[in-house]
Amino acid sequence: MKAKDTPKNKNISSLKKVMQFAKPYRSRFVWVVLFALALSLFAALRPMYAGDVVDKTLEHKDYNGLITYIIVMTVALILEVAAQFYFVYWANWLGQDIVKDIREKLFAHISSFRMKFFDNEAVGRLVTRTVFDIESIAKIFSQGLFMIVSDILKMLVILGFMFWINWKLTVVVMLAMPFLVIATRIFQKKMKVAFVEVRAQVANLNTFVQERLTGMKIVQLFNREDIEYENFKKINQKHNDAWKKNILYNSVFFPIADIVSAVTLGFVIWYGGMSIVAHDNFTTPGDLIGYLMYIPMLFNPLRQIADKFNEMQMGIVASDRVFEVLDLEQNIQQQGTQEAWHFKGDLYFNDVRFSYIENEEVIKGITLKVEAGQTVAIVGATGAGKSTIINLLNRFYEIDSGTITIDNTDIDHFTLDSLRRQIAVVLQDVFLFADTILNNITLNNPQISREQVIKAAQAIGVHDFIMSLPEGYDYNVKERGVMLSSGQRQLIAFLRAYVSNPAILILDEATSSIDTHSEELIRNATDAVTQGRTSIVIAHRLATIVNADKIIVMDKGKIVEEGTHYELINRSEGYYKNLYYSQFAVEAEE
Structure with a gap:
């Protein structure tokens, strides 16, 4: 030794x-x-x-x-x-x-x-x-x-x-x-x-x-x-x-x-x-x-x-x-020096490859363009790589190769803090802290006032739901938000994203386990928060897919189809068409 x-x-x-x-x-x-x-x-x-x-x-x-x-x-x-x-x-x-x-x-x-x-x-x-x-x-x-x-x-x-x-x-x-x-x-x-x-x-x-x-x-x-x-x-x-x-x-x-x-x-x-x-x-x-x-x-x-x-x-x-x-060097590389102000919202994934484990790619050279203000729905089977796109856009993980740009600027050139301030995410598994509704919405950001939160809640139609709770905006949801239903937690997540006024919005839209009333509120909230901004939605509801400006169909880390609902549904033996009739057709009939 x-x-x-x-x-x-x-x-x-x-x-x-x-x-x-x-x-x-x-x-x-x-x-x-x-x-x-x-x-x-x-x-x-x-x-x-x-x-x-x-x-x-x-x-x-x-x-x-x-x-x-x-x-x-x-x-x-x-x-x-x-x-x-x-x-x-x-x-x-x-x-x-x-x-x-x-x-x-x-x-x-x-x-x-x-x-x-x-x-x-x-x-x-x-x-x-x-x-x-x-x-x-x-x-x-x-x-x-x-x-x-x-x-x-x-x-x-x-x-x-x-x-x-x-x-x-x-x-x-x-x-x-x-x-x-x-x-x-x-x-x-x-x-x-x-x-x-x-x-x-x-x-x-x-x-x-x-x-x-x-x-x-x-x-x-x-x-x-x-x-x-x-x-x-x-x-x-x-x-x-x-x-x-x-x-x-x-x-x-x-x-x-x-x-x-x-x-x-x-x-x-x-x-x-x-x-x-x-x-x-x-x-x-x-x-x-x-x-x-x-x-x-x-x-x-x-x-x-x-x-x-x-x-x-x-x-x-x-x-x-x-x-x-x-002593661990596990930090995201923050070589970017450019401050990201309010984005116009043009996104471009150019031949992006990524692997969580070395030599086991989960994103296999995708190229994707989203124009400012568009709502893009991403569909595909479990494990297709849909959620990974969210992680890469926010730079939670570093890509193996290729480039991701926003408004024609590589996201690596932006400072990490300013980049993430322009992107809001509503995840399928909503995490709430053991704190009040208000603090879970603002995340203790002193620049967001109670009045702004109330105004935003009224704009997306969740104010009445919050006021129906004991103590309203001061209601403590306890650890992980156990005092609220899954639908109510998601409504809080929508409001959290909305008050941050993001240029780009990402929704992991899960409504399979919520009641009809909450689903209606979420549908209205989705329409409100996506209005006028670039939105990427991992779609779980037919309404979101049908109304999207573009649908991206993924399978095994690749984009296999791209187009509007009506373009894709009319393709003979298309992947989306088969997915639609196996997963979404029942919802369409209801």
């Missing part, structure tokens, strides 16, 4: 990436370190003063000196508490601000990914990285790095005081420290492996639970409750086993650390006590009492450093997972 690939160097590299986000908070870093140093100093004063109380006041029955020492020790304790408060507060504050910045960058980065990434990535894993893993990064600062720095400073200051008070007893104490350091190092390595496994199992658990909760209707419709429960038990058991390793290592290490500390404490009591009894001036009662206070203060940080290294390790492991996503 190359040196640059070793776990140690990888940890350092990950920590450096995290620390890049700490640069705006340099001054806060300085204050945290200063408070850590002050905390170490004030904590080390108490045992020294306790020893002086025994040797200088109690032995000589100096009442005034005793009161003085008590006052001094009280002040030192108050200062220690104050330093502890500010140290913990600022360390946690800093960690949360850094986490906030990383989370914002991660969310913005994920939002810019091309659709192909989401086709292959489990949403639950992304949620784990965006929420749980990032929160673990905060522990690098709040529970890890600064706490370790504080403990090391405390140990160094205490050792300095111990050497100053009695270097011989300090040497005795230090003989035990290598055993604790070795145990700490072994513990740290074992815990790193355990934490990696824990995080992996947490991600698997989150993914499973999110998918099943989202698809609970399917689970219950097909009576899969017991099967999914058994699957959950298996995943949950793996998660449980991963945590048991963590618990085992903690259960072994901390008793060992306690034994080393207790043995050292006992040896100092025996050795120092024998010296006092023998009157050999090796130590004094006050020094011995001070040392009995210093030993836990010296060993506890060393013992806790292992635990804090684990917290830090967990944060570093989490940061590795977060930076794996941040």
Whole structure:
């Protein structure tokens, strides 16, 4: 293994990436370190003063000196508490601000990914990285790095005081420290492996639970409750086993650390006590009492450093997972610099080829021209490539070859934001957020007012439907719009598209599962929103097809026919004619 690939160097590299986000908070870093140093100093004063109380006041029955020492020790304790408060507060504050910045960058980065990434990535894993893993990064600062720095400073200051008070007893104490350091190092390595496994199992658990909760209707419709429960038990058991390793290592290490500390404490009591009894001036009662206070203060940080290294390790492991996503180059290529203002609406697909999977084309060299203001219906069997055209026009995916132009300009030349502002899409599967009707229509765009929304709703004939809902435009539709029917959700989607005033409108017009009243509203809404703008409709209703200016018939990624309804229906043995009589004729008879 190359040196640059070793776990140690990888940890350092990950920590450096995290620390890049700490640069705006340099001054806060300085204050945290200063408070850590002050905390170490004030904590080390108490045992020294306790020893002086025994040797200088109690032995000589100096009442005034005793009161003085008590006052001094009280002040030192108050200062220690104050330093502890500010140290913990600022360390946690800093960690949360850094986490906030990383989370914002991660969310913005994920939002810019091309659709192909989401086709292959489990949403639950992304949620784990965006929420749980990032929160673990905060522990690098709040529970890890600064706490370790504080403990090391405390140990160094205490050792300095111990050497100053009695270097011989300090040497005795230090003989035990290598055993604790070795145990700490072994513990740290074992815990790193355990934490990696824990995080992996947490991600698997989150993914499973999110998918099943989202698809609970399917689970219950097909009576899969017991099967999914058994699957959950298996995943949950793996998660449980991963945590048991963590618990085992903690259960072994901390008793060992306690034994080393207790043995050292006992040896100092025996050795120092024998010296006092023998009157050999090796130590004094006050020094011995001070040392009995210093030993836990010296060993506890060393013992806790292992635990804090684990917290830090967990944060570093989490940061590795977060930076794996941040380092991904899955963004849509945004080489375009031209701002797309309001399009006239001429579309041209010139020999366009595209494949979701390499060497498996789903669009096979289509050439298509749509004139400004036309309504074009696209029909074909499932898998013919109809919806892919929507994805390519919006640049959700990059084409393999060919060109797509709008108003004689290649869409790659436009900035992505401005291009998509000119194109509105109403999908067959309408997604609504757990928010009000109004916010689902405007998507919190401050440039679209409530008055504009109401006026648009009246224009396409859905205002009365919205006002019939409790609280009208302020009605909360809950997660994924479950409080509305499929037809009502689609009406909201039509209005969402209409208020954005697009130059080009794309409709995935699905009405097979809605009631007659909603279908009538959707028919009126379709007529209103397509009026005067270029529209591409993946047609599911006969009325849309018959009234379209042009019909594009697709099969297996190719355009096999093109023309108006009457032109195509009069072709003998044509693909559209067969499709019409097998799929749409029943509707025509009703």
